[in-house]
Amino acid sequence: MAAIARTRNADAAKSLVQDLCPGPGDSAHETGAAFDIPALDQHLNGGMCSNALHEVRCSLARDFAGAAGFALGLAAQFGKRDANRILWVIDPAASVDSGLPFPDGLSEHGIDPKRMIFVRPITLQDALWSADQAAKCGDLSAVIFQVKGNPKPFDMTATRRLMLRARESGVLVCVLRQSGAEEASAAATRWHVEIMPSEPGPDFEHGPGQARHVHTLERNRHGRTGQWTLTWNPEKRAFEDGISKTQTTHTVRRIHAPADRPDRPAEMGQVVDLERAS
Numbered sequence: 001m002a003a004i005a006r007t008r009n010a011d012a013a014k015s016l017v018q019d020l021c022p023g024p025g026d027s028a029h030e031t032g033a034a035f036d037i038p039a040l041d042q043h044l045n046g047g048m049c050s051n052a053l054h055e056v057r058c059s060l061a062r063d064f065a066g067a068a069g070f071a072l073g074l075a076a077q078f079g080k081r082d083a084n085r086i087l088w089v090i091d092p093a094a095s096v097d098s099g100l101p102f103p104d105g106l107s108e109h110g111i112d113p114k115r116m117i118f119v120r121p122i123t124l125q126d127a128l129w130s131a132d133q134a135a136k137c138g139d140l141s142a143v144i145f146q147v148k149g150n151p152k153p154f155d156m157t158a159t160r161r162l163m164l165r166a167r168e169s170g171v172l173v174c175v176l177r178q179s180g181a182e183e184a185s186a187a188a189t190r191w192h193v194e195i196m197p198s199e200p201g202p203d204f205e206h207g208p209g210q211a212r213h214v215h216t217l218e219r220n221r222h223g224r225t226g227q228w229t230l231t232w233n234p235e236k237r238a239f240e241d242g243i244s245k246t247q248t249t250h251t252v253r254r255i256h257a258p259a260d261r262p263d264r265p266a267e268m269g270q271v272v273d274l275e276r277a278s
Contacts, residue, residue, distance in 0.1 A: 033078050037241050043217060043224040044189070050078045051170040052188040053163040055219075057177035059192070061097050064178050066213040067193040068101065069109070071144055071176045073232050073239055076109045079141035079172050086142045087117045089131045091124055094148035094178050110237035124151055128158060135165030135173045142172040149180050159185040182218060190219035196229065212242040 034047035041047055048054075054074065058067040075086050103113040119134075121127040124147075131145040145162075147154055159175070163186040166173040175187065182190070194216075198209040216227045229242035 035077075035239055037228070037230075037239065039226070040228055043220065043222070043226050045222040048074070048078050049188050050080065050172050051166050053159060053166050053173045053175065053186060055175040055177060055185060055187040055190040057175075057180045057182075057190065057192055058194070059179065059181070061179050063193055063195050063213075064098055066195050066211070067178070068098075068146075068176060069105075069211075069232060070191065070193050070213065070215065070230075071174045072101065072106070072109045072111065074174055075142035075144060075172060076111050077238055080138075080170055081141075083139050083141040083171075084112070085115045085117060085140050086111065086144065087119065087134045087137075087140055088144045088146065089119045089121070089127050089134065091127050091145075091147040091151070092120070092122060093124065093151070094146045095120060097148070098146075098178060108234040109232065110234075124153060128153060131173075132158075132161055132165065135162050135171060136169050137171065138169045140169075140171050142174065144174045144176055146176040146178060147180070148178045150177075150183050156184055156186065159187060163187070185219075187219065188221045189217060192216040192218050210242075 032044075032047040032049045034041045035044075056067050056071045056074070058064050079086065100118060101116070106113045106116060119127075119130050121130055127145070127147075131143060134140060134143045137143075162173050162175070165171075175185075182192075192215070194214045196212050196214050198212050200209050210231050212229055212231045214227060215230050217225045219225070230239045231242040232238075233240045
């Protein structure tokens, strides 16, 4: 990955973010793109606003990987097209329960790991400042701000600033709330992500299929909410309806059979129960 920076004070964070982000963009109008899932796009009035603040949250720590994958999918599918770097700011409290994205997983989302920049400030206040400054950078494709729970400093005022920054720069800004509850914010949309059992694919009927998650649209500035089961298609680099068999066209990447030994254990012989003699 391109950079993982751990800053120890606000001055260091300021220097890093300003070096990475030379200036704001000029996209003040609202832009959007479609999921190509009719029912979902209809709720979003045609598509997802790409120059706005969005929130993705999970109630339980076990669902964080699914929420993070959804945030990465949003960044890959709806991020600013004329920029290719993504900056991920991590609340120090959140890093205790989660790791960093795996490079192969980033590639599955169409994101070059070398273009990912992680900023890990020592304090929440520095993390908020870094996310606020990064959201102004027109040279970024997207900004992901990972925060744990519902910290008091990250209030309505802070989310309004992020929304204004996104509108001015044209950058997609995503709040990734780990183990957090519903909270009022200025985000254009708020999504709640839960894991659900996968279904075996036609080419791998005896094993797990593509990961599926239940995505609940809890807040929508257009007014309509709803719930969908979505899956990420690594071949098309887009979300698909996880319920419709006709739309899920990608295959699960299976592990190759071993070359120097049998791919399954040999048949066992007779099992004899030997009781201890008294």
